[in-house]
Amino acid sequence: SYENVKNINHIENHLVDLLGDYIKEEKERLDTLERFQLYVKHSKDYTGPDTYISYPTNQFNVIHRFVADWNNLQDWTNSRNEEISSAFSSYSHSFPDENDVKGAIKAIHRLQDIYKIRASHLARGDPLSSDEGSAQGQPFNVKALLLFIKDAYESEDWQKCAAWGQQAFHQLQTFREHHPSSSLWFDIADHFSFCLYKSGQIKHAVDITAEILEHYPEHERIVGNMEYFNEMVTKGEVEIGESRNKRDTISDEIDNIDLVNDVKEVEITFVPKLYPGADQTILTEEQIDEDIQDKGYKNWGERMKRYKKLCKEYPTLTPKIKQQIDRLVCYYKQNTPRSYLKPLKVEVAWPSPRVLIFYDIINDEEANILMDLAHPRLNRATVHNKHTGKLESADYRVSKTAWLDEDLAEDTMGIVRRVNRRMEDATELSHEYAELQQVNNYGMAGQYEPHYDMATRDEKAFSDHEGGNRVATLLFYMGKTEAGGATVFIDGGARIAPVQNAAVFWYNLLPNGEPDLLTRHAGCPVLAGTKWVMNKWFHVNDQMFTRPCDLKQEKREKDAKLYEGRYTTN
Numbered sequence: 224s225y226e227n228v229k230n231i232n233h234i235e236n237h238l239v240d241l242l243g244d245y246i247k248e249e250k251e252r253l254d255t256l257e258r259f260q261l262y263v264k265h266s267k268d269y270t271g272p273d274t275y276i277s278y279p280t281n282q283f284n285v286i287h288r289f290v291a292d293w294n295n296l297q298d299w300t301n302s303r304n305e306e307i308s309s310a311f312s313s314y315s316h317s318f319p320d321e322n323d324v325k326g327a328i329k330a331i332h333r334l335q336d337i338y339k340i341r342a343s344h345l346a347r348g349d350p351l352s353s354d355e356g357s358a359q360g361q362p363f364n365v366k367a368l369l370l371f372i373k374d375a376y377e378s379e380d381w382q383k384c385a386a387w388g389q390q391a392f393h394q395l396q397t398f399r400e401h402h403p404s405s406s407l408w409f410d411i412a413d414h415f416s417f418c419l420y421k422s423g424q425i426k427h428a429v430d431i432t433a434e435i436l437e438h439y440p441e442h443e444r445i446v447g448n449m450e451y452f453n454e455m456v457t458k459g460e461v462e463i464g465e466s467r468n469k470r471d472t473i474s475d476e477i478d479n480i481d482l483v484n485d486v487k488e489v490e491i492t493f494v495p496k497l498y499p500g501a502d503q504t505i506l507t508e509e510q511i512d513e514d515i516q517d518k519g520y521k522n523w524g525e526r527m528k529r530y531k532k533l534c535k536e537y538p539t540l541t542p543k544i545k546q547q548i549d550r551l552v553c554y555y556k557q558n559t560p561r562s563y564l565k566p567l568k569v570e571v572a573w574p575s576p577r578v579l580i581f582y583d584i585i586n587d588e589e590a591n592i593l594m595d596l597a598h599p600r601l602n603r604a605t606v607h608n609k610h611t612g613k614l615e616s617a618d619y620r621v622s623k624t625a626w627l628d629e630d631l632a633e634d635t636m637g638i639v640r641r642v643n644r645r646m647e648d649a650t651e652l653s654h655e656y657a658e659l660q661q662v663n664n665y666g667m668a669g670q671y672e673p674h675y676d677m678a679t680r681d682e683k684a685f686s687d688h689e690g691g692n693r694v695a696t697l698l699f700y701m702g703k704t705e706a707g708g709a710t711v712f713i714d715g716g717a718r719i720a721p722v723q724n725a726a727v728f729w730y731n732l733l734p735n736g737e738p739d740l741l742t743r744h745a746g747c748p749v750l751a752g753t754k755w756v757m758n759k760w761f762h763v764n765d766q767m768f769t770r771p772c773d774l775k776q777e778k779r780e781k782d783a784k785l786y787e788g789r790y791t792t793n
């Protein structure tokens with residue numbers, strides 16, 4: 224009947240409207256997806272697929288995208304496309320998780336601290352602080368910026384928190400993607416104003432709080448904050464956290480701190496749970512106590528300060544060192560039939576401790592083979608626990624390690640053995656008790672904090688090693704480290720920037736067998752590019768003919784030859 228047709232006509236009208244809504248929604252979703260797809264693709268194409276992850280900001284973005292975007296996308300696309308969903312299920316075990324994001328945030332903060340990079344540069348994807356407008360990748364989005372704010376907030380680094388807050392707030396205002404009604408907007412503004420207050424920038428805190436109140440006039444806590452801040456301003460007094468005296472008065476000077484010029488070094492006047500500056504080194508209370516007893520708390524702080532300074536810049540030279548440096552030499556070394564064919568290029572790079580550099584001691588092909596051999600064998604790096612003598616992993620050594628044996632089946636060209644022989648030519652030390660080649664690949668902002676390679680007097684490491692203590696280190700640089708990653712000798716003041724295919728050499732023990740305490744060294748965080756190093760540790764036993772003991776600490780004939788380049792090519 225007509226009534227029936229009329230009825231189903233109604234139904235169809237309703238359905239066609241619903242379908243319209245659905246299509247609109249799907250289109251919006253697809254638009255968002257397309258924007259995401261193009262954004263990721265273009266940013267990688269722009270930097271170049273290989274160079275993209277050379278930069279820590281891009282590394283962060285990749286890791287963050289998995290947790291913030293790809294995970295959600297997985298749910299949405301799963302029922303729609305078989306190819307994507309099977310790809311997701313086969314890859315999902317290697318997806319980064321929240322912990323990886325946390326590690327990546329710490330890594331960015333480490334670079335910010337050590338290399339004094341402004342939050343504004345990092346936020347726009349420009350860790351190398353190049354000229355305005357030329358970044359090495361895409362900026363951090365506001366969701367990511369909030370994570371940096373929160374991390375700085377949790378470690379009570381108010382200056383840093385305010386600096387990141389400034390970046391996030393600036394983006395919110397510029398792009399207006401997130402409406403003030405969103406919880407993201409609120410979260411950022413809320414943290415930002417609090418960190419401004421804590422870092423002594425109270426007038427700015429009042430401005431931001433006023434802006435929050437425009438959108439959330441009834442918010443009790445914010446209303447309370449505003450009253451409190453205003454009271455502080457009228458009284459002309461402010462309590463700004465643990466880092467300043469309570470009675471510090473607010474002056475225009477404090478208020479005018481240029482936020483974009485962030486990251487100022489704030490003097491630490493309270494006792495932190497972690498060592499100052501070593502915020503990535505999560506030590507147990509017990510370990511901290513031990514270090515305080517062993518070496519004195521102040522020393523550690525001083526050590527970290529020197530480490531950071533040397534990582535960033537070449538040391539200022541005292542007249543004495545300058546005089547010694549003027550006498551340093553470079554020479555070709557031809558001491559064996561092998562090195563007659565291809566002389567070793569040697570530079571005496573630092574006087575005290577004596578550090579030598581052997582240039583082009585390996586070539587690209589050999590380095591690639593060594594890295595390829597190491598790759599499947601990489602494990603999280605370990606360090607000697609100085610009390611038990613056992614090996615364990617620690618956060619102050621952020622890299623992965625593999626040990627290379629001379630008789631690896633895959634090493635068809637015998638590179639490991641050949642390089643071992645060349646090491647003997649270079650160092651003139653016996654390889655008898657040397658350890659296997661130890662290859663290290665540093666991770667994001669990877670570093671190795673100040674340490675000794677040898678056991679110092681009261682440590683247990685190597686006490687039952689048949690070769691005895693580590694007499695010398697030969698450290699190879701492989702891969703291309705574009706910025707950062709220097710090897711620094713914090714007590715001797717040396718800073719060696721990694722040179723691809725070169726190796727640095729130094730004696731850890733004095734001629735009388737005692738540890739040379741000037742050899743404390745560190746690997747600075749990698750700022751751009753990749754850093755691979757390979758260690759060869761020679762042991763003291765079996766060096767009686769190569770570097771005989773000497774009760775006097777003067778350099779003997781053998782050492783002098785190395786240091787002064789007295790290799791004649793008669």
Ligand SMILES: O=C(O)CCC(=O)C(=O)O
Pocket residue numbers: 663671676698708709710711744745746747756758
């Ligand atoms: O990476 C560096 O520059 C130093 C590495 C180091 O000291 C070590 O592996 O023992």
Ligand SMILES: [Fe+2]
Pocket residue numbers: 674675676744
């Ligand atoms: Fe070392």
